Amino acid sequence: MKRATTIRRGSDAAAGGACRLSCRGQAGFPGKLLYERNWDKQRIIDLFGVIDCLMQLPTDLEQRLLYEVYTLERNVSMPYITSAERFGIEKGRQEGRQEGRQEGRQEGRQEGEAALLKRLLARRFGALPDAVQVRLTTADVDQLEEWAIKVLDAESLDEVFDQRPQ
Secondary structure, three states, X not given: OOOEEEEOOHHHHXXXXXXXXXXXXXXXXXXXXXXXXXXXXXXXXXXXXXXXXXXXXXXXXXXXXXXXXXHHHHHHHOOOOOHHHHHHHHHHHHHHHHHHHHHHHHHHHHHHHHHHHHHHHHXXXXXXXXXXXXXXXXXXXXXXXXXXXXXXXXXXXXXXXXXXXX
């Protein structure tokens, strides 16, 4: 069964001009034909950009079209994955989670030590200048531990943050 649809647009419709779109009996998403003919993704996107400029689909048809595009994209770009590939993907995910946990622990430790040192410094020397608070929040754990030890003997904030060895 051969189908044809005529689309009239703007001034072309008034002038009697028409664009003719032939579906050639293809059911479903017309972009599938483009994928089957090995059009690359960008070329198809460009074509749809031109079509969008020429006409606007009703909302329900536009949503159906987008669903069809996403379904086709998933099927075309995600072919069968072997068990070895699935194993590799899962291993990568596990390593990523582990790395994320380690980074989270390190960040939590840094934040905790900075908060404790801030309280100790404020108790010992009074309100802390903004510059000191910035140094505390940007310092690494080793630096924070070094400053924490200096708090015990320092007579001023300058002595805590002094870089000279004691």
